[in-house]
Every structure is written in C-alpha cells, then in structure tokens.
Amino acid sequence: MSLNSPTPTVPATSTLEWTEGGKALSARWRSERGAAPPKRVVIADDTLAADTAYRLACEGTGLLWRGDFQNARLLLQALARRVDKPAKPKRDKRHKAGEASPEPTAAAPVFPEAFHLHRQAQAQRARVLGMVLIPFEADYSIPLRRAPDAKKACAEAWGPARPEGGASVASLRELMGFISSHEWRRKGVPIPALGEDGPHNRIHPHYGVFSPVRGEYIDLVAQAPVPEGTEDLLGFDIGTGTGVLAAVLALRSGVQRVIATDQDPRALACARDNLKRLGFPQIEVREANLFPEGKANIIVCNPPWLPARPGSPLEHAVYDEDSRMLLGFLNGLAAHLEPKGEGWLILSDIAEHLGLRTRAWLLAAIDAAGLKVVDRLDAQPHHPKATDATDALHAARAAEVTSLWRLAAK
Structure with a gap:
C-alpha cells in the first residue's frame, strides 16, 4: 500500500458471511467508514481471551459477538x-555480554513521511479494533445481554429502520461512534459567537458532519471587519456543514441575507435543522458544488485543511485531496464577488508544518486566481492535542496557526 493511498473504500452496505452451528449464515454488513467485511468470521463470547482476540483481529478475522455486550466493550x-x-526498542545484535548498551539517539520526525506513517498506523488501528462485530435486528435492537438501546443513534447514522431491511452486522467501534455522535447531537456544542451560553447558542452536529468544537475559526468570522461602503449585504457560506458559519455571518452588522451551500445530504439536513432551531429565516440552505448562482459581498469558506486523500467517507471534512476544494474556491471566487466584496478563506497552516503544502504555493494559488490579500487575521488553536507531547504530530500541532485570509479581486 502506497503511503499516500489509504485502503480503498467499499459501499456502506454489503454482505457478511459466516458459519455458526454448522449452518452457513449471512447478514447485511454495514460500515460507515467504507471497510470491507471480514473474509473470515469466528463466533466470540465472554470466554475469549484478550490475547487470542488480538491475534485474530490482527489477522483480519472478525469476532462476531454472542456474549454479554458490556464484556464486548x-x-x-x-x-x-x-x-x-x-513497541519495545530492538536490542543491538552487536552488543556483547558485559558491554554497555549504546546510548539511543533521538531522531526528529521527518515530514511529510511522519504524517503518512501516522495515518498508516491510525488506519491499522481502525482495522484491528473494527474486528469486534455486533449483530443488529431489523429494528436496530441489539440481541445481546445488557445491550443498550441504540436504536435512535443507529437511525441517525443509517436512516430509519425498515422491517424488510433484515438483520445486519457492524463493528462495535462504529456503534460506539454512533452513540457518542448522538450525545453530541442531543446536547449540542456551545458557540460563544452566537451569544451567551444557553439553548439558543448551540449547534447540534449530525452524524458524519464535522463538529465545530474548535472555536478559533468561528471567532475569526465574528471578528473580521465587514467590507466598508456597502449596505444590505449578501453573504455566501461555501461548504456550510453544520451551518455555524452561516449563522455567525448572519449576525454581522449589515448582512441582510446569507446563502449556505453544501453537496453532502447529511450536511444539508444538519444545517437546515440548526438554522431553523436558532431562528435564522434570512439564511437559505442550497445544495451546490461550491458557489450558488450570483454574486455576494462576503463569501466565507472553511475547506478541509489537509491536502491528502480521505481514507474513508467520514474523512472528507478533514482531507481535501489535491487541494481540490481550496483551489475550486479560489478559482471561482472573483467571478462571484460584488464590487468591494471580499472572500474570507479560513485555513490552518498545519499542512505547511507537515510538509504537505507551502506558504509560497498558497500565495501563488491566490495570485493565479486573480485575487489579492487584503489582510490576514490569525488565531492560536487551543485544542488538547496542541499541548500533548506524546502525540505523533505534536511538533506540527504546537506550531499551528489558524488564519482568516481576506481576499479581493485584483
């Protein structure tokens, strides 16, 4: 497998086959991350030792659980x-008995190789942990002892249950992701830029839609100066996701209307749900690949920050292969700006620290699109990984800066 070519994905539903009690059985295989069903499956229960389970999982054997649900967890x-x-450090084979071991030498991480190796390790981790499999009935109930009622969480990820859908199997790890996402959706994420903490300043992310837990980029949109000399402003929010930036933009002085676009059905439903709950009738959500028709005074875009190939459908909010969305936004921006209008590009420089993109490349792309930089607002992120020295990408995360680039047509 190439370092920059993660495992190809498969359709979200296919068939898992196994033998149980001397009978050949099958069920619908579900994988939101696009993983293929294991080719070999064994029945597992509370008697399975963890070391044995680990060996089987590393070999790619699926462990279809029939025991207590909490024991599966x-x-x-x-x-x-x-x-x-x-991993334990390898002993130098040249070391002789009685001699002192050579002092280890610290090697600085090499980027972008370290980034690709990190992604490989994360993909392998997901494969191994994805081998613990849980059965589901047609109504998404789990036929295991002490199993939780996860019907609503599953419906939010898979859609409404249908009797004709039959039984299915999915990884326990994915199910735990559904349950966690359901809690985020139920409680919501407080957004200070929308007002004081309370029920009316929260964004409720749907499953598969990027959650706005990093607030620095939202604050930049709330703080950036609105173009002068214009009234009754129209704003575009390109790739709206949860709708959070459209909502913040609509609160800016002079902005009368906002059109928010996305092409992901989950994001469109999520944005419409949030904006209706928050009471923003002046925001229209449209399905579009980048820009809607017409021109606007302020056009905001927060594309995925890393120019790498997504390893699963759920990674499209993080990885922008070949910087396609970024370049699409830049190359189409000038044609959609009103006179004196601005494009607000929100971008972290972590790709630069990882060696995946250079600042010179970004500036050249801006120039080639017929744009000029009016100003740049910077913010230091404050997420936990930025201070976690054990993180494989700590050097890049610690140096990261998130910027709002104010762009205008030349």
Whole structure:
C-alpha cells in the first residue's frame, strides 16, 4: 500500500458471511467508514481471551459477538491497549555480554513521511479494533445481554429502520461512534459567537458532519471587519456543514441575507435543522458544488485543511485531496464577488508544518486566481492535542496557526 493511498473504500452496505452451528449464515454488513467485511468470521463470547482476540483481529478475522455486550466493550478496550502499546526498542545484535548498551539517539520526525506513517498506523488501528462485530435486528435492537438501546443513534447514522431491511452486522467501534455522535447531537456544542451560553447558542452536529468544537475559526468570522461602503449585504457560506458559519455571518452588522451551500445530504439536513432551531429565516440552505448562482459581498469558506486523500467517507471534512476544494474556491471566487466584496478563506497552516503544502504555493494559488490579500487575521488553536507531547504530530500541532485570509479581486 502506497503511503499516500489509504485502503480503498467499499459501499456502506454489503454482505457478511459466516458459519455458526454448522449452518452457513449471512447478514447485511454495514460500515460507515467504507471497510470491507471480514473474509473470515469466528463466533466470540465472554470466554475469549484478550490475547487470542488480538491475534485474530490482527489477522483480519472478525469476532462476531454472542456474549454479554458490556464484556464486548471491555474486550475492545483491551484490544486498544494492545494496539497502542509502544513497541519495545530492538536490542543491538552487536552488543556483547558485559558491554554497555549504546546510548539511543533521538531522531526528529521527518515530514511529510511522519504524517503518512501516522495515518498508516491510525488506519491499522481502525482495522484491528473494527474486528469486534455486533449483530443488529431489523429494528436496530441489539440481541445481546445488557445491550443498550441504540436504536435512535443507529437511525441517525443509517436512516430509519425498515422491517424488510433484515438483520445486519457492524463493528462495535462504529456503534460506539454512533452513540457518542448522538450525545453530541442531543446536547449540542456551545458557540460563544452566537451569544451567551444557553439553548439558543448551540449547534447540534449530525452524524458524519464535522463538529465545530474548535472555536478559533468561528471567532475569526465574528471578528473580521465587514467590507466598508456597502449596505444590505449578501453573504455566501461555501461548504456550510453544520451551518455555524452561516449563522455567525448572519449576525454581522449589515448582512441582510446569507446563502449556505453544501453537496453532502447529511450536511444539508444538519444545517437546515440548526438554522431553523436558532431562528435564522434570512439564511437559505442550497445544495451546490461550491458557489450558488450570483454574486455576494462576503463569501466565507472553511475547506478541509489537509491536502491528502480521505481514507474513508467520514474523512472528507478533514482531507481535501489535491487541494481540490481550496483551489475550486479560489478559482471561482472573483467571478462571484460584488464590487468591494471580499472572500474570507479560513485555513490552518498545519499542512505547511507537515510538509504537505507551502506558504509560497498558497500565495501563488491566490495570485493565479486573480485575487489579492487584503489582510490576514490569525488565531492560536487551543485544542488538547496542541499541548500533548506524546502525540505523533505534536511538533506540527504546537506550531499551528489558524488564519482568516481576506481576499479581493485584483
């Protein structure tokens, strides 16, 4: 497998086959991350030792769980500890008995190789942990002892249950992701730029839609100066996701109307739900690939920050292969700006610290699109990984800066 070519994805539903009690059985295989169903499946229960389970999972064998649900969760945690356990340093074969071992030398991470190796390790971790499999009935109930009622969480990810859908199987790890996403959706994410904490300043992300937990880029949109000399402003929010930036833009002085676009059905539903709940009738959500028709005074875009190929359908909010969305926004911006209008490009420089893109490349792309930089507002992110020295990409995360580039046509 090439370093920059993650495992190809497969359709979200296919068929899992196994033998149980001497009978050949099958069920719908579900994988939101696009993983293929395991070719070999064994029946597993509370008697399965963690070391044996780890060996089987590393070999690509699916463990279809028939025991207590809570014990399956404990097994998954045990597998995660084994996957995450640091490898023991290899002993120098030239070392002779009685001689002192040579002092280890610290090697600085090499980018972008370190980034690609990190992605490989994360993909392998996901494959191993994805081997613990959970059965579901047609109504998304889980036929296991002490299993939670996850019907609503599953419906939010898979759509409404249908009797004709039959039984299905999915990884326990993915199910835990559904449950976590359901809680985020139920509680919502507080957005200070929308007002004081309360029920009317929260964004409720749907499953598969990027959650606005990093607030620095939202604050930049709230703080950037609105173009002068214009009234009754129209704004575009390109790739709206949850709709959070459209809402913040609509609160800016002089902005009378906002058109928010996306092409992901989940994002469109999420944005419409949030904006209706927050009470923004002046925001229209449209399905579009980047720009809607017409011109606007302010056009905001927060594209994925890393120019790499998504390893699964859920990674499209993080990875922008070949910088396609970024370049699409830049190259189409001038044609959609009103006179004196501005494009607000929100971009982290982490790709530069990882060696995936240079500042010179970005400036050249802006220039080639017929644009000029009016100003740039910077913010230092404050997420936990920025201060986690054990993180494989700590050097890049610690140096990261998020910027709002104010762009105008030349």
